Amino acid sequence: MAAFVTPVWASSASVGTTPRTLGASGSCVLRPRLRSAGRCRSRAGVSRLRGERMRSAMESDTVVDKADAHSLGTGAPASPSAPATVAESAALGAAESKNGSVREGRKEGIMRLAIPSKGGMADETKALLKAVGMDLVISNPRQYIAKLRDVENLEVWLQRPSDIARKVANGDVDLGITGHDLIAEYAGMSQEIVTVHEDLGFGACHLGIGVPMGWSHINTIDELFAEYANAPEPLRIATKFSNLGERFFAEKGFSNYRFVYMDGALEASTQMGTADIILDLVSSGVTLRENLLKEISGGMVLQSTMQLVANRTELQKSKPLLGVARELLERIEAHILGADQYNLIANIRGASPGEVARKLAKGTVLRGMDGPTISMVIPPQGMDEGMYAIALVIPKRLLYRAVQELRSIGGSGVCVLPVTYVFEAESKRWNQVERALEL
């Protein structure tokens, strides 16, 4: 049966010779596969450890929430009724939110958005907010609270990405920007999470299994399972994604494993000898490679990008919050759509707008989003008439083809402008949110 062992706390600052090489040795250490599991806990011990971790994780300091004071494993002893899974914890958190116990310290009428406090995701989130004209205003860089320019009654809380998922689920914050992987791991079963935008266009990665490169006979998930199905000692898997991992292995019918909980730098664990394989996020694959690990076919658990999520109960009861969520969503989706397009302006000679339109129709990419805009150019006195300006929006990847097609029908002076936003007639995503909220 799957089990947790005592958490192994690893600091990325304390290991590794290069930023991405986490092991001390340069060669692959092919681990003896069947090691003694001396520290494996009993079933009861596992539940207790889980309960403690989850309770601790769900506890929230609503006054000043130090984003770096991550307290997994240090919470108060769990009661016999402590939630066994994160999903149960999230549900419990939501219930606590409703009866007000976690709302202490929260100002009436003030909405809350949580965004990543540090690292690449923090920078990208700030850049996105700036790009949509809702710049982050931080008055005190040592505090974890900020504002969005021109948005009244909204506090922006800078939080660790994993905490954001939990805090949206339990209603400590109303809105959050964080990774889909973390939402799935820490609040995946919570009915309280509503996805407002499923792909903010950054933070793409996947959760996958990494095995030592030296295991040349293991290249697929089936080969891995076959190797360990009846092994006397369970497969040791270093991860911080135990919920997603547990679900994945259960679906595949594999149970002879146990998790070695690590918070970071877990690519080091196989060479260090603390785990046999890892389950971690992969983006470029460089960290895996440089730590002598490889992915295996069928070992991908989940794909992820950054998302905008909201707390269902809070959205249902607050019109101002609905307004802020909708504006954020619409600005972001119009920006993402616009970022992929160019606005082309060119001159074309013709006898009439109709004739110019017919010329444009000969091209394969000159229709624009809803057809080209054609307007008459008024020449200075004494100059030839019959010049028309056309404007159309095209996907960036089609730019050069569009220029060639314009030239072939007599186009000149092609100007290319960036598109800041494309707002469509209505936001289908927002319609979905309203349906999800049963509004």
Ligand SMILES: Nc1ncnc2c1ncn2[C@@H]1O[C@H](COP(=O)(O)OP(=O)(O)OP(=O)(O)O)[C@@H](O)[C@H]1O
């Ligand atoms: N290459 C990547 N590696 C890890 N996470 C990535 C990557 N690309 C995007 N992400 C996203 O960023 C999230 C993690 O962000 P970050 O690395 O800043 O936090 P963390 O320090 O791992 O999390 P926490 O502080 O909550 O433990 C991931 O869960 C994922 O959604």
Ligand SMILES: O=P(O)(O)OC[C@H]1O[C@H](OP(=O)(O)OP(=O)(O)O)[C@H](O)[C@@H]1O
């Ligand atoms: O495939 P790659 O592009 O190499 O990226 C993957 C690495 O990035 C993440 O670590 P992060 O830098 O967030 O540090 P962490 O180990 O502390 O989570 C992840 O845990 C991997 O280690």
